[in-house]
Amino acid sequence: MLKEFIKGLWKDNPVLRQLLGMCPTLAxxxxxxxxxxxxxxxxxxxxxxxxxxxxxxxLIPKQVRIPVFTVIIATFVTVVDMVLKAYFPQLSSALGPYVPLIVVNCLILGRQEAFTSKNPIHLAISDTFGMGLGFTFILIVLGSVRELIGAGTWFGTVIFPTGPAGFKPLVIMVLPAGAFITLGLIAALYNLINLKVKGEV
Amino acid sequence: MKNLTIKMLLVLGGVSVISAGFLGYVYTATYDRIELNREKRVKEAIYKVLPEIDDYEKISAEPDIFKGTGGGVKSGYAVLAGGMGFQGEITMMVGVNEEVNRLMGISVLESVETPGLGDKIKGIDFRKQFRGMPILRQKGIKVNAITGATISSDAVEKIIQKAIKDVKRIH
Structure with a gap:
């Protein structure tokens, strides 16, 4: 059970290993x-x-499993959207149209197809929870790098004060190109660490 | 074969009905708060663009126009206006004085402009130019654009022009 949880954090990380859910990751x-x-x-x-x-x-016949999974996922996404709008309006407006788009995040459908539809509930929870946290972890790393270099702040707190003599933010980092560059470098670093651990480099 | 068809129909139908019921429940549970948040944001925006008013009333719907009361000479109209920006819809509150010959200020309610470039339309450096900007009879207003964000700046200009037209119609 622990094994299923751990694998999503590093070994089978959804972003770096499976390369799933790229749209929200980059956007x-x-x-x-x-x-x-x-x-x-x-x-x-x-x-x-x-x-x-x-x-x-x-209960789900395998011929209709994909539409059933999609309805289930879409229901929970709509719930998240409404709860965010009601209780976290600022966050909701910052994420904007990307919340409804969680529906098409292939990581979510992928886990149902590959794992939860074939395993008992306790394994399903540890697998999806691990994948979710692994996804969150990489999104925070990516967001931190882009925010630090692109705006000089971290979680909204000023780290590098900007000004005539101070830090010059690199605007490209908060633009789409910055997302691709950063993700590429992080994925390369991930592979390098894995190779180092195996002793191949 | 026939059994399978019926099972598929039952499962799909059942799942849809359950999720519809669940969504209906969450919708009613959150509806009031979502409306409240929206009203609060509109209210805050009105006081931001007409800072010296005591109260306001809605005098028109679609376009939503509010008339500030109290505050004497500093009173005026607040117009909710929107238009297409660089990446998506921009919604703004535009404040105009009572004679409709000067802007009082603007406030961006919703936008998805590029962070670091277009989204500077929300910043004070851009917005302060509108405080007291004269509205010319022919050209309306002219916006000082943000470097690197011409499309967003033009969009703001267009939205303000539209808002001025809306106010003039009822003024």
Whole structure:
């Protein structure tokens, strides 16, 4: 059970190993806070959908499993959207149209298809929870790098004061190109560490 | 074969009905708060663009126009206006004085402009130019654009022009 949880954090990390959910990963990580909010919202959806799918896995005929998974996922995403709008309006407006788009995050559908529809509930929870946290972790790292270099702040706190003589933010880092550059470098670093551990470099 | 068809129909139908019921429940549970948040943001924006008013009343819907009361010479109209920006819809509150010959200020309610560039339209450096900006009879207003964000700046200009037209129609 622990093994299923741990694998999502590093070995089978959804972003760096499986390269799933690239759209939100690239789009919302302009700041660390946005990355964290998107990661936690996705974690909630993937775990909730995982529980439901795992519990009903024997009832769902395999011919209609994809539409059933999609309806379940879309329901939880809509719930997240409404709760954010009601209780965290600022976060909701920062994430904007990306919250409804969690529905098409292939990480979520991928976990149902590959794991929760074939495993009992306790394994389903640890797998999806690990994947969700692994996803959140990378989104925070990505958002932190882009926010620090692109705006000189971290979680909204000024780290490098800007000014005529001070830090010059590199605007490209908060633009889409910065997302690709940062993600590429992080993925390269991830592979390097894995190779080092194996002793191949 | 027939059994399978019926099972598929039952499962799909059942899942849809359950999720519809669940969504209906969450919708009613959050509806009041979502409306409240929206009203609060509109209210805050009105007081931001007409800082010296005591109260306001809605005098028109779609476009939503509010008339500030109290505050004497510093009173005026607040117009909710929107238009297309660089990446998506921009919604703004535009404050105009009572004679409709000067702007009082603007406040951006919703936008998805590029962080670091277009989203500077929310910043004070850009917004302060509108405080007391004269409205010319022919050209309306002219915006000092943000470097690197011409499209966002032009969008703001267009939205303000539209808001001025809306106020003039009822003024």
């Amino acid at each position: 919302v990580t302009t700041t660390a806070l946005n990355g964290m909010a998107m990661g936690l919202a996705t974690t909630f959806v993937v775990v909730s959908a995982g529980i439901v799918v795992s519990l009903s896995r024997k």
